[in-house]
Amino acid sequence: MVSAAFLFGIEVDFLISPYKGTFRVSQAYRNLRANGTYHQGYDLVGIGDKSIYCPVYGTVIRAGWECATLPKKGFGQRVVVRIGSTAYYMYFGHLSKINVAVGQKLKPGDLIGVEGSTGHSTGSHLHWEIRINDISTGYVSVHQYAGIPNVAGSTAYTSNWVAELFGPSNLKKSTSGFPQRLYNSVLQGALGIDKDGIFGANTEKTVKEFQSAHGLTADGIAGAKTKVALAKLF
Ligand SMILES: [Zn+2]
Structure with missing residues (x-):
């Protein structure tokens, strides 16, 4: 059900589900949190299969703990993928397991890791985010390009990889x-x-x-x- 989008140029201009099965949205993009800050990503929870697959062509820029001595900090175990040769960087936070290494070239469908609750998290989910220029002030609404409604709830969405x-x-x-x-x-x-x-x-x-x-x-x-x-x- 995820739609493709012309966003990143011909080499990388499509985006597919990070799950191959069903999933739901547990927190919306730009949700205003209790601490007064906005949620700059999109939280998804896999139903059943919690494997996370790369939605784009790209290169792994970072893979591992955000802070190895503070496992409850930030994104915990996270992977950052530069999308093609663009200025867009895709973040995958709170993983329980990582299956890629820095420098690795990825294509859509490559296994990145497994959803988890590492870092600042209270339950198993994927924090999925795109930053421009890899800085913490330039956010892109990933849901807009992924085509998944930006509404948190119990609705289950199902990937259809062949059509996607x-x-x-x-x-x-x-x-x-x-x-x-x-x-x-x-x-x-x-x-x-x-x-x-x-x-x-x-x-x-x-x-x-x-x-x-x-x-x-x-x-x-x-x-x-x-x-x-x-x-x-x-
Ligand atoms: Zn999040």
């Missing part, structure tokens, strides 16, 4: 415009070719090769079956 990654329609030669370019670029990333978002002859040829190698009809059109096979690459 590749869109609801077939991807085929000469499809263009938003959001097809976006989905084309994700398709190209999965196939390991240049992510220019334009479904041309080379993309069609590569889709056919992928289909042949996976026992699918090699028609060069990324339809439902091809998308499911491609999603397994993430």
Whole structure:
């Protein structure tokens, strides 16, 4: 249910759920807290599976304790990912486990860690935030781009990774415009070719090769079956 967004430029301009299953919002972005400060991120709680997956293409800038001698401080165990080569930095706070290391390149779907309650936290959740220039005064409303309503409560949202990654329609030669370019670029990333978002002859040829190698009809059109096979690459 998470929608893609043109925000970060063609190499990274999409955002998918940090969970692969169901989750709910436990605290909204810009919620005014009892101490008079605003909540600058978005708190999510996984229902069942609490694994956290990378929603973007990026590089791990920090991974570990915010303050190793004060485990109840701040984000506790956190991961910070620079989105592509942009000035946007995505924060994942309060993790119970971290599966990535500084310098590691990530693609959508890579396992970052497991939700937890480390740092300044009273229950297991993910604090998900985007900062511009990696400074604590430049916040971006992550929910606006993630498409998840900014309302805390018990409503369960469910990821649909195949649609989130590749869109609801077939991807085929000469499809263009938003959001097809976006989905084309994700398709190209999965196939390991240049992510220019334009479904041309080379993309069609590569889709056919992928289909042949996976026992699918090699028609060069990324339809439902091809998308499911491609999603397994993430
Ligand atoms: Zn939070």
